[in-house]
Amino acid sequence: MQLKSQVDYFGRALLEKGTANPDIVVLDADVSASTKTSYFQESYPERFIEVGISEQDMIGIAAGLSLSGKIPVAAAFATFIVGRAWEQVANTVARQSLNVKIVGTHSGLTPSADGESHQSIADIAVTRVLPNMVVEVPADAAAAGWATRELLDRKGPVYLRLGRGSFPMIYPDDIELEVGRAETLLDGDDVTIVSTGSMVHVALSAAETLMEEGLSSRVLDMHTIKPLDCDALEKAASETGCIVTVEEHSVIGGLGGAVTEAVSERKPVPISRVGIKDRFGQSSRNYQALLERYGLTPEAVAGAARKVVESK
Amino acid sequence: MEDLRGHARVLKELKLIDYGESPQFKGVELTELGKFITNLTIEDEPILAGEMVQTRSGAKPLGQLLKDLRRQVLHMIANAGSGHLGASLSIVDILAILYFMKMQHDPINPDWEERDRLVLSKGHAAPALYAVLSEAGYFPKEELTTLRELGGRLHGHPDTVTPGVDAKTGSLGQGLSMAVGMAYAAKLDKASHRVYVVIGDGELHEGQVWEAAMTAAHYGLDNIVTIIDRNKYQLTGTTEEVKGVEPIADKWRAFGWNVLNVNGHDHFAVLDALEVCEHTHGKPSVIIAATTKGKGVSFMEGNKFSRSVPNAAQLKQALEELDRR
Structure with missing residues (x-):
């Protein structure tokens, strides 16, 4: 890419x-x-x-x-x-x-x-x-x-x-999205991976891994956090029965928080939040190494997905 | 005006008065003794009290208008059961002079693009602003009784839902930055309107004030006039007890501003200072207005009615005192 x-x-x-x-x-x-x-x-x-x-x-x-x-x-x-x-x-x-x-x-x-x-x-x-x-x-x-x-x-x-x-790059240069509407990058029915920002390509790559194992993932690019596309989330919860969120942000209050709030009101299903776990960052000369240290990798996302599918 | 300048020359010769150093500086700065003398002569007999000004209910003498405004402020806060009385009363004269004798504005068309703007950064003095706006004709006088009421247009701190209010304020220290944005926009549009900001002396504790002061001077925003309501008190005590703000003039001068000191209840001096600001080019101006918190009602002066609300007896006594003046 x-x-x-x-x-x-x-x-x-x-x-x-x-x-x-x-x-x-x-x-x-x-x-x-x-x-x-x-x-x-x-x-x-x-x-x-x-x-x-x-x-x-x-x-x-x-x-x-x-x-x-x-x-x-x-x-x-x-x-x-x-x-x-x-x-x-x-x-x-x-x-x-x-x-x-x-x-x-x-x-x-x-x-x-x-x-x-x-x-x-x-x-x-x-x-x-x-x-x-x-x-x-x-x-x-x-x-x-x-x-x-x-x-x-x-x-x-x-x-x-x-x-x-x-x-x-996930999108072509002339992409037109819609504010407040999640973009479905991949459809699937075993699990939905809701991701945002820099973690969308990580989610896609996790979905590939899961696919090889026979798990079909829906990948949503939740590019608008507010207003949140609650309809897409409700649909995902109904149709895939579990959700993983992925963000380069604290799991408290960010995408994970927002999705959990919406899903628990609309259609409660098991959710696993991948993100920064209630801690600050730290120095790293290498950005990728830092992401690995914080568990923001396709492997970590795939792992969270396997677990949440089991808890359905 | 000529008389005042003549008096100023005499005062200078008596070493009671200083002039600023800038070549553009046309204002005067009084020494402590000079202030004392001018206070003695001016406080009891406001020079402009007889000047007729236009209000919604027709022309009335400035002195009468100021009494009416103070009366309204007292009623509003007593009626609402809360509000910052002292800080509202200290700024009544300055707001009235701005809205009735200086600013270009149109109560029929509050959004008129060429109007002068006013940002009441010390938003807790909102009752004074509401009284002035109502007298100017922005909204009916009867609405003043709705101060702080649920669903009303007269919020605890200024809100743009009120006709005539140019910016929402309330969180101290943020008004000057907004004024810088308005003044910069005016420069971009080559518009001639001016932006007035009223800030409290305790508000000078907020760091953002000084960030904005630096920005305004850097961009030479001579269409901004900051007026500091130097009433010497904040909630907990005097500014010098809580966290000293002096020397205020030196601070602003060091930040590149044209600095003027006036007695904020001397209407002539305030008008004169505002005129000096209009003729100051290339730098923003600040008027440090020495005022009295609770001005106009002897037993409310100082910090006693900083936040407390007059009871029925106190309200009656205050209104009677205003009538006698």
Whole structure:
């Protein structure tokens, strides 16, 4: 599979949308070279606001721009933009349901070498809990480009979660998904693997392994965490009888939490959550090695699936 | 205005007054003694009290309007059973001067794009803002009795559901950043409207205020005026007891702002300072307005009615005192 960068596709889609729409204003907190808002900055310096290392101020400024009719896109590392500035995101942006697009890059364990201070294990949890927010977690670079274009055309607050580095391409470059609708990548009836973001390709590869063993998996790309596609989950629960969730995020409050909440109300079935087990990340020069240490591998997902199928 | 400048020259010669260092600086800063003297002369006899201003119920003298606003604030909070009375009363004069003598706005068309904006960052003073907006004609006066009521439009802290409110606030320290965004948008649009932000002195503890102060100065946002309601108290005590905020002027000056000190109950001085801000180019302005918490009712001044609500007897006494003034 081809590897491509989510932030590169985000940066290019942002430039494209910004060229077409002069109301788009981009803000960054001294990390534009990493978030790739630099592409926009180079072309439209007057509509690019370098706020410096002050994420809380950045979110407030984005709110003010939105109150004056602009479409602000604020980007920085996930843990800082919605972690450090969470109360600003909540009290200023979400509460007013402002048309502010918040982009958190370097999510999950992807900034592996930088270590736990820069990794983000809770950003999905803290954004999806907020009323009015849309939370979008694309699986690859193509989906990141789609999400950028799509979310800039929608009104209202959005959190877009991107990873650092390159990920295997699942979708073609011109993919069109639907916000709030899970994408079925593989159909099956023994188990459903619900995955999001960087873990979608891991889920697919686990499904291949299971297939060889005679277990048929349905693989859902739950790219929108909020609003959650509860219908697809209910259907999966009814038709496959058990669910595995996979995410590069804490199993508390993230995709696993969201799916468990929905399924337990709609159609309770056994669920196994694969993700970061209530712990922080750590430094690793090698990203893959870190994923292995945290059990975010096709083998771990396949193992969870075998177990949950047994408990049906 | 000329008279004031003339007086200022005399005060300068008597070494009671300082001028700022910036070449654009047209404001004045009083020394402690100068403040004392101006307070003595101005507090008892507001110069602009007789100035007629337009309200929803026709023209009335500023002095009368201010009394009416204070009366409404007292009624609202007494009626609601909670609210920040002291912090509301300290800011009544400044909000009234802004909305009735300075800002361009249109109560018939609250979303008018070219209006001047006001962000009440010290959102707990919402009752004062509601009283002003109602007098200006944004919503009926009868609605003031619905403060903090379930399903009403007058929330405990400012909310854009209220006609005339430009931003939701309430969480301290966040208003200036929003104002920076509004001011930056105005610059992008080459629009001439201005953005006013009212922040509390205790609110200066919030780090985000200083992040935003740095951003506004960096981008030379001279269309922002921050007004600090220097009423010297916060919930637990005086600002200097809780966590000292002085020297406020030096801090803002060091952050690259044009700094003006005024007596926030001296209407002429506030107007004059606002005018100086309009003529200051290339940097944002901050007006440090010395005010009295609970201003207007002698037994409410200071921190006694920071959060407590007047009972029926106290309300009656307060209203009587306002009438006598």
